[in-house]
Amino acid sequence: MAEDTFGQHESKQGDGNVAARLAAEALIVDVDGFEGPLDLLLSLSRTQKVDLRRISILELARQYLTFVERAKQLRLELAADYLVMAAWLAYLKSRLLLPPDPEEEGPSGEEMAAHLAFQLERLQAMRDAAAKLMARDRLGRDVFARGLPEDVTRVRRVRYTATLLDLMQGYARLRTRDEFRPYVMDREAVFTMEEALDRLRGLIGYSGDWTEISGFLPEGWTEDPARRRSATASTFAASLELVKEGSAEMRQSDTFAPIQMRRKDRSGE
């Protein structure tokens, strides 16, 4: 819109100043149509009808300042950044017009003007690029994807895995869980001393007479040699324990002779 309005005035460009003023007036009407001061400057620059690289920034600054002046007269409210740009351009203009002050620090007027020209050229370049991009053969407009895609069924498969380290650590964990506990699988053939003690405590009360300790072996532990061995050892150890407690006494008539045990009568002592 803004550019169209502007185009009309472009053709009237005979007397530079008049044209610029007219252009500025036309632009003011459409000030809302501009995307900020840089956009406006780019539009203004078109009156110069030259390559953006050779544009007169001084002339552009004049046009812009005229624009802002007119807007003020018309009591149009301009956004702050338009006024910031105006102030900056006024400063730039003075830098460009006055002979360079050797005392003055900072960039020269020419450097500042060159950068503004670069900004304008870059913005224009991006607009042209955008137009070229949008004019390409586009998907869904000029080029088409498969209209009837076939469903790709997704099969999710979970694969479980473990490393040798996991395996060994798992095993190590098990084997060291309670390292003092006898291996459970061995228990079938082991009659523990605790078991023997429990058994003897129950039986000793009834054996006032000497009895061979092999007679105290539990049922089922006398046939199988391994079991008998285990039960004999634990029963013997348990009987020693009872003697130590003072609740039984033992004797053996000879080396390798049968060991006998009987209840120790405390009351008799």
Next chain:
Amino acid sequence: MQDESHETGDSLFEAPPMAEQERMVEAILFATAEPVTVAELADRMPHGCDPAEALAHLRRRYEGRGVRLVKVGDAWAMRTAPDLGHLMHRETVETRKLSRAAIETLAIIAYHQPVTRAEIEEIRGVSVSRGTVDQLIEMEWIRFGRRKMTPGRPVTFVVTQAFLDHFGLESARDLPGLAELRSAGLLDNRPPPGSLPQVGDGTDEDDEGGITPEGQSELFED
């Protein structure tokens, strides 16, 4: 767009070459969401075209290809060649670590094979869920071994060749023993020297099984 086809009105008298018509049919069938009838094709192509003939050419062109031209009712569509249907599902494989229960069960089987479920439970101190065993069997890492010659003749479990392949072992005997585990720092959790329980040794398992004359047990003797 539409006016464009209007502009091609002069093609009423000069239809595009058949090769071009074939291209058109190809593009239309490709991009259209539903099967297209010959009438629709004629409608969409420049005047004077012969979609039926173009279809015939196109159909021949796609013979033996990965997609084919097929007739659906009185319309035409492009479809994947039936022998390639298996490519139409994407398999996503998700790798997960085995559960602790499964790893422990597997380790016990590997170190003690052949081993019964009851024995596994005794070593682990907890019952072994059916799911765990099933999972390991499904993974083909364990299988059933021979039954034990004990009351009830329980089944045993052994590890498979796939197990050995996965863990890079020649045989289950290559599994490191407890001493090695310890020297590798895997048994660092405080077993006092000499207190290492001996695995399944000195028991009647060997006799009963009869399968493993020396069993796994001696592997663990330090």
Next chain:
Amino acid sequence: MQDESHETGDSLFEAPPMAEQERMVEAILFATAEPVTVAELADRMPHGCDPAEALAHLRRRYEGRGVRLVKVGDAWAMRTAPDLGHLMHRETVETRKLSRAAIETLAIIAYHQPVTRAEIEEIRGVSVSRGTVDQLIEMEWIRFGRRKMTPGRPVTFVVTQAFLDHFGLESARDLPGLAELRSAGLLDNRPPPGSLPQVGDGTDEDDEGGITPEGQSELFED
């Protein structure tokens, strides 16, 4: 892993013939509307296949046809030939009209990527509204790139595969006029001389100005 190679062990050594692989790629690409990467193809084809070579064959096969094989970023897709677009007006998707701001922002991101919001604002001379960026993200034409290694570590924007697909570009290097813009220095991040009051943005430009010695230019260089 191992068990898998057991199952498909033979195909490891004997991939299907190339003609067959070409059919497979053809079928997969015809069945999918979105571009498919070589990795995905390899995933779905039997072991030992060479999708890249099959794609090269397929691309030649479809040259000059009604549909073509096109490269989109690092993926591939079948698309209708652009000269036949006029036949497809029924399939035309009405895309949402983009504002001038959105179009310009998109172009700036494409040509300057990875680019920060502040850089976009510097180029356009106005602040970028949130809605503009949101719209482009929602269209899946832009996405967040890596953060810049500058103070504040601002996020950057880059264009997506869907962008390339939409505009028929193999890669962001194929953007129209890119070489000219670069040689004209218009893609340089030229810091303003001194401390000029910059339109649209304040003072942090200086920092950002220095940041992309490598930046987008490098992206397009090879």
